[in-house]
Amino acid sequence: MQTIDTALVKRLIRSQFPQWAELPIRPVLPGGWDNRTFQLGETMSVRLPSAERYEPQVAKEQRWLPWLAPQLPLPIPVPLAKGEPDAGYPWPWSVYGWLAGEPATHAGITDMNFFASDLADFLRALQRLETCEAPPPGEHNFFRGGPLRIYDAEARQAISRLGDAIDAQAALAIWQTALHSTWRTAPVWIHGDVSAANLLLEKGRLSAVIDFGSCGAGDPACDLTIAWTLLQGDSRELFCKNLALDPDTWARARGWALWKALITLADHRHPTTLHTLPAWHVLKEVLQNAGF
Template sequence: MPVAKVDINVSLVEQLVAAQFPQWADLPIKPVAFGGVDNRTFHLGEDMSVRLPSAERYSAQVEKEHRWLPKLAPLLPLPIPVPLAMGVPGDGYPWHWSIYRWLEGENAAIERIADLRQFAIALAQFLAALQQIDPAGGPPPGPHNFFRGGSLTIYDADTRQSVANLDSEIDTDAVTAVWEAALKATWHGSPVWFHGDVSAANLLVKRGQLSVVIDFGCSGVGDPACDLTIAWTLLEGESREAFRTAVPVDDATWARARGWALWKALITLVEHIDTNPLEAGKARRVIDEVLADYEHAV
């Protein structure tokens, strides 16, 4: 039987912390400004955060992060979340949850970044370092991370249906050409570590520079192409070129990355085209950027 929707609020977090970690029961708990979608995040005192999966499909990520983030953190050039404690189901909340050290920074946005080209290079260097970590025993693509790092063919039907649904809204021939080129650019490399959700919301900026990379819930070992979609969702022009030069990928991986960016933008546009002009506009921009990049390459 499916679990009913859980109301994740300050009161629930207070109960969980008090019952399971009484040493922190007196610390104030406040929701963060952007609490996330896959997880809800709360400030615990001055120096910690509480993170709870918002649905069952995200719950397997908790134990994965507790196992692997402490191993990855010392090998990376930027801070990442390292869990301090793992909570268990209780007080009506049905999944494991986490307490982390608080990491300072604001979500990446163009207006917060002092030099977008340097930001792109710093991110590429982080991803390169992540890919160099020994992948032995790491989690392969699967339901735990929505098959990030796996084959794009998993999302072929979704993508083609989205294209059909947007027949009068986009250049369907051009979009299909990009998608089919991505499918043909098959991954033949050895599995490497990837983050799985390199988005502006998961990149923190401090004093104008990339300072922290968060949310490794979609991480795993496999094809790193999914980590490059930031090239079209945030970067552009010179910064995109600097990113591509600094990140260790070949043309085929870049083609698959276009496919990942295109798939997400298409399903987002279908979801929001009639209800959320802002999100629909962002999705259209990504589609346009991907198409222009593909045209430049062929």
């Protein structure tokens, strides 16, 4: 991982965008994994890839986000400028307009059903957009929107490593069901990482969707994992109903949620760490709510 700090961002801004050199720069915490984000002044943000494998996301976001933004019902990041490698930093980077809000949490959401409905509306609008020339699943987005079989060996190894700590038989059954279907219609636009951290709230309502680094065109199942990672009960059912996707797509979505929980737990099995508690919760939701 590249070391990225406030001092580096100041050097990059001063060198390439001197008109903004006197603006304060503050890291956005908690920091992301693929990219590091800093607030620039009151109205902008700076986003820098943290490793070479995330570099292709810069050009993709620069090309597609200005096109996507005016067609969606909620604000998304829009690039204002593109930075070049400089000051010891080896990759391109971006300056965006700042989107206010806090990452979604149960405590912060005033009404889970409104939240689920708003998110379903956003995803439905995204899925309806023209996909001509949109990037297909690939290394640029870690095959989000592609077939789950690319992660088959990884998922099975995780189940084996976890052993008696989980209901391996139930996990395998859900995984195998997810593998047995594919998206059989035209590719649709996907966000690629619809997690609570990328869904911003203002006054308790969904206000913006950020981090399109994994976007592309393909199977929308990967965008539905929020049904198990954040939604529950009535809000989960409403989300499912409003999206009106077929049962096979939801089975694949369940597979995506299961895969992520499994690989997280296989790397960090201790149940009391802050890093693994959410994954244990997701695994429980996936295994216990397989037929909604």
